[in-house]
Amino acid sequence: MLLILAYQFWHIKIIMNRHSLQLVDFSLTLNKEDLFTEVDFSIAKGEICCIATKVLDGGTSLLKCFAGIMKPSKGHVLIEGNDLSTLSDSNAFKSVQYCYELLGLIRIFTVYDNLFMPMMYHNIAPAKVIRKRIYEVTEKLQIDDILLNEPMELNDVQMRLVNLARGMIVEPKILLVDEIQAGMSDEMREETLNVLVSQAKALNQTLVVTTTAGDRDDFADSLYSIDNDKIKRVNL
Numbered sequence: 001m002l003l004i005l006a007y008q009f010w011h012i013k014i015i016m017n018r019h020s021l022q023l024v025d026f027s028l029t030l031n032k033e034d035l036f037t038e039v040d041f042s043i044a045k046g047e048i049c050c051i052a053t054k055v056l057d058g059g060t061s062l063l064k065c066f067a068g069i070m071k072p073s074k075g076h077v078l079i080e081g082n083d084l085s086t087l088s089d090s091n092a093f094k095s096v097q098y099c100y101e102l103l104g105l106i107r108i109f110t111v112y113d114n115l116f117m118p119m120m121y122h123n124i125a126p127a128k129v130i131r132k133r134i135y136e137v138t139e140k141l142q143i144d145d146i147l148l149n150e151p152m153e154l155n156d157v158q159m160r161l162v163n164l165a166r167g168m169i170v171e172p173k174i175l176l177v178d179e180i181q182a183g184m185s186d187e188m189r190e191e192t193l194n195v196l197v198s199q200a201k202a203l204n205q206t207l208v209v210t211t212t213a214g215d216r217d218d219f220a221d222s223l224y225s226i227d228n229d230k231i232k233r234v235n236l
Helices: 002-017 059-067 089-095 111-121 127-140 156-170 186-203
Strands: 019-030 033-044 048-052 074-079 096-099 174-178 206-211 222-227 230-234
Touching: 019 059, 019 206, 033 059, 033 074, 033 206, 033 230, 048 186, 059 096, 059 174, 059 206, 089 096, 096 156, 111 127, 111 156, 127 156, 156 174, 156 186, 174 186, 186 206
Parallel strands: 048 206, 048 222, 096 174, 174 206
Antiparallel strands: 019 033, 019 074, 222 230
8 A cells, every 4th residue: 555655656746747837726816806716737847838918817926926926825836846835945046037027126236236146145156157147148138238227227128128137047947027028129029039938948948928919929839828817728
């Protein structure tokens, strides 16, 4: 009997570890409104997916739950089979990064400090390595010329790109990007998505991007929508 139970546990663990990100019996209520109810959802390691969102449908809150910034009202968020709530701050930081659509930066820090300080605080890499990553990623995203600016000097697109750069620099297992494309020209959108997807593929990184009307989603392996408090697969 013990051998059977041990095998079942081992088998379940293998299945769970195939998934980079999972929601199990996930529910989220915000301001007395049920945004998600008893959702089971999973994304494979290395998968690139887009979640189409509408105004006030809970897309941003969903990503924040994926990152542990918000907690579900019920159920669990699993990262490679481990409950996100049980991970240390440092392990959670290395595992999953959320890129804010708005705000997210410390006003008294320059752009460079906003990128550098979280990496040093969590001891992600030596300072020399962090500096190298910062300059490589910001050059690719074409924001290396604003590293000495303060957040109040940035426009909305620059703010999103800085938040994106901060997440990319960590090189986490899972990168969550909230509506990055808004306000971009076609050329900037294509260049930004190319940089984002290229890194995800190079690192075998799981990438989740929320999109809105008019955004590109042709780079994704899978598409989802939020409909009646559920996450539903959309046929490609």
